[in-house]
Amino acid sequence: MSEMVARRYAQALIEVAEERGMIDAFEEQLIDVRRTLAGNSELRRVLLHPQISGEEKKQLVNTLFSGRAGQEVLNLLKLLIDRKRESIIDEVLEAYTKLADVRRGILDVTVTTAAPLNDAEQNDLSRRLGSALEKKLRMHVNVDKGIIGGILLRIGNRLYDGTIKGKLEGFRHEIKVGK
DSSP states (O other): OHHHHHHHHHHHHHHHHHHHTOHHHHHHHHHHHHHHHHTOHHHHHHHHOTTSOHHHHHHHHHHHHTTTSOHHHHHHHHHHHHTTOGGGHHHHHHHHHHHHHHHHTEEEEEEEESSOOOHHHHHHHHHHHHHHHTSEEEEEEEEOGGGOSEEEEEETTEEEEEEHHHHHHHHHHHHHHTO
16 A cells, blocks of 8 residues: 555656656655665654654754755655655655656566576676667566576566476466366
8 A cells, every 4th residue: 555655656756856857866865865764763763753743853854854855855755744654755765766767768677597697698688688678677687596497587567487497387287277
């Protein structure tokens, strides 16, 4: 549920960022906010504490980030405080980054192989996939010996299974159902 809510806030912010030509700047500001909160557990505790008034929290946010974040990002933080949604700041940043990547033509791809890929193999795979998908890729490479061999690709919400383990499971299913 919080993911959907965070996406709505991120959507509103990215529309403002797009109007002002500040998609990257807003993202950097949000990253700074997250780093600051992650690096200071006491600050995070104060922002999430239910007995601290919204006005005090907004004043704290204003003091901490007024020189580091633009008015739009400050307004977003204050809105989250007003709506008692301070806990979804990280999710808003994630959703914002995904929306910004779509606008930049960047696609997240997770590649899983049984053995590590060297730099040349990663670059070749990135070049080929990027060319086929006509997108810039941000690749995340994982190793999982359990897939035995082949490659598993997660592109956005889609999963492409070209692994030996996947093929064996497919064969096993076909044998069970009698295809």
